[in-house]
Amino acid sequence: MAVGPAATVGNSADGFIHLVDPNRKWYNNKRLIILHAWLVLLLITASTNGYDGSLMNSLQSMGQWTDFFHNPQGGTLGLLNAIQNIGSLAGYPFAPYLSDGIGRRPSIWIGAVCMLAGAALQTACMNIHQFIGARFLLGFGLSIASNAAPMLVTEVSYPTYRPQFTSLYNTLWYSGNIIASWTAFGTANINNHWSWRIPSLLQAIPSVFQFFLIWFVPESPRFLISKGKEQQALHILAYYHADGDEQDPLVQYEFQEIKTAIRMDQETQKNVGWKALVATKGNRRRMLIIVAIAWFSQWSGNGLVSYYLNKVFDTIGITDHSIQLLITGILAIWNLCWAVFASFQVERWGRRFLFLTSGAGMLLFFTLQTICSAQYAIHKTQSAAHAVIAFIFLFYAFYDLAFTPLIVSYTLEILPYSLRAKGFNVFNFTISVALIFNQYVNPIALKNIAWKYYIVYCAWLAFELAFLYFFIVETKGRTLEETAALFDGEELTQLQQATAAVVSEVRHEDYDEKSSDPGLKA
Known part of the structure; x- marks a missing residue:
């Protein structure tokens, strides 16, 4: 690890956080707003x-839709x-x-x-x-x-708000979920x-x-720089991150770090193209984590609720369509609240803590849901049916701690710019494959073995928790480029050194400018 300025860059967020204007907040700066x-x-x-996702679940509970088709x-x-x-x-x-x-x-x-x-x-x-x-x-x-x-x-995004905003992306899945659920509840009449x-x-x-x-x-400054439009990228960074000041230390830090990272990727052919996704040890570890969390996000038992909640209700004796639609709508609001809460904790609690807490909670409450479903199926105990609903809500509270806000933001931040679009495409592809698999298998399994199908997910959730413990890397408090380079060892050091040299130069220029100001000297 380098000494001097480079070491400062390596200390988590310290490389840029002191460059951020403490008075520039999301609520008091016009351009940030x-x-x-x-x-x-x-x-x-x-x-x-x-x-x-919610619309199809709601339509299946509508007699008008089922009759029409x-x-x-x-x-x-x-x-x-x-x-x-x-x-x-x-x-x-x-x-x-x-x-x-x-x-x-x-x-x-x-x-x-x-x-x-x-x-x-x-x-x-x-x-x-x-x-x-x-x-x-x-x-x-x-x-x-x-x-x-x-x-x-x-x-x-402005650097200090990037983790929260990126985590909110997938969280707003539930905003559409809520609108669809309650719209269908209203139009069902x-x-x-x-x-x-x-x-x-x-x-x-x-x-x-x-x-x-x-x-x-x-437009993305990183995309513009990759296309040689550096001045346009600098203007965007300055306009939104420093009220138009292109010489602002934070803007110069971001601009030079992005240029350095993209240049390093372009100069190294192993970091470009589809083969690059598995060409190095660091990239292979990235892709293993990305594919895993994408699959986990759809194969943790939540697929049963997201697309076939009415079938789950049938297995516990709740067959009234109005009640089904009402519970679906309330569950959507519950999920949004927990996911938004988790989105604003990613920098405080860290990604690894949220993933592990989420995995442990899901395993516990899905197991309890399975036990109560079995009690209802075997003994027709009404209290067990009500407990299933409670455990579904608790299961989703823990699911929403990580697998709603973090799967997109974590995937994007661990990928370097040159691989970000392709790697994220693999993430989305994996989710679609997992969904298609679930959507074909779940209704058949529920019809044939009912609650016993839940046991499969209990075993899988235990595997998920073990995987998360051994593979999830903490990325809290780093810039986008530093986080992406975290998997590459020596390349991280090179990025830190190159960026630190530019930051040091910016600091000296800023100091010289202030020193030449008579007002400051006085």
Whole structure:
């Protein structure tokens, strides 16, 4: 490890935190307020995904929807739930090339166009084939927008707010979940096809905002620097992070660190392209963690609740559709509150603590849920059925500590810029594969072995907890480039040394300028 200035960079956040103006807060700086408004426009991409996940769960509880599509069951029902993720799979080959090729903003706009078309077709469809096609189109657009939007969030955020905002991205899945759940609860009383067409139409709202407003959002400085547009990148960093002062020490630190990291990646061919994802020990460890947490996020028992909650209710004797929809809506609000709470604790408690606490809690309460489900199935004990509902809520409280806020933010921050789009695409691809697997297997397993299927998840959750303990690396208190380089050993030292040299120069220039000011001397 280097000494002097380089050592300062290596001490967690100390390399940049003293450069941050302590008086510049999110609530008292006009340009930060504007920046955060644009970030919210990006964050609602996750709302579309959450809306869709809850929408299908709610539609299955609507008699009007099941009657219109002739009560789909088995493989047909599995296809209806999985087709959106199949559409996402079709979009994944294009997503990283669009994000890295034409930029984050144009990619989000293209995704919004596809999702608008899908929502329109789903609202107007007259048969199940059109409904399936609409959901495929929604998934295709979502894969493109979901690749670019969280990367843009993490790459333009003010450094001290980046972990929280990036963690909020996946958290806002529940905002869409809440809107869909309560919209369906309200429209379920309409005795015609509009009971399910209205929720389908409202799914387009986030995409409408993005279609018209995305061009006002600042482009990623990292993307611009990678394309040789350094002055434009510097202007964006200065405008939003230092009130337009391009010589601000924090802006210069960010600018030089980004340039250094991108140059190091471009000069080393092993850090570029798809093969680079597994070319080095550090990258292989990254991909193992990324694939694992992506799979865990959908294969921890939550898939049973997210897409087949009505089937779970059936196994414990809760068959009234109104009660099912009511519980779904309350659960969505509960999840959002816990996930938002966890998003604001990522820098205080650390990623590793949140992951381990989440894994232990999920294992405990899913096991208790399994025991109570068995008690109801065998003895028809009503108190056991009520306990299942309680344990579902407690299970999700712990799930939301890590597997809602952290899976996207942790994935993005451990990937270097050159691999960020491709690595994040692998993350999204893994989630889609896990979802498709769940959506086909879960209804069949629940139908055939009911509560006994929960035992499989109990064993899997124990494995998850062991994996998290041995593999999750703490990344608290580092810049984006330092966090990404954390897996690369010597390359981290090189990055720290190169950036520290520039920071030292900036400090001297800043000192000389202040020393030459007569007012300061006096």
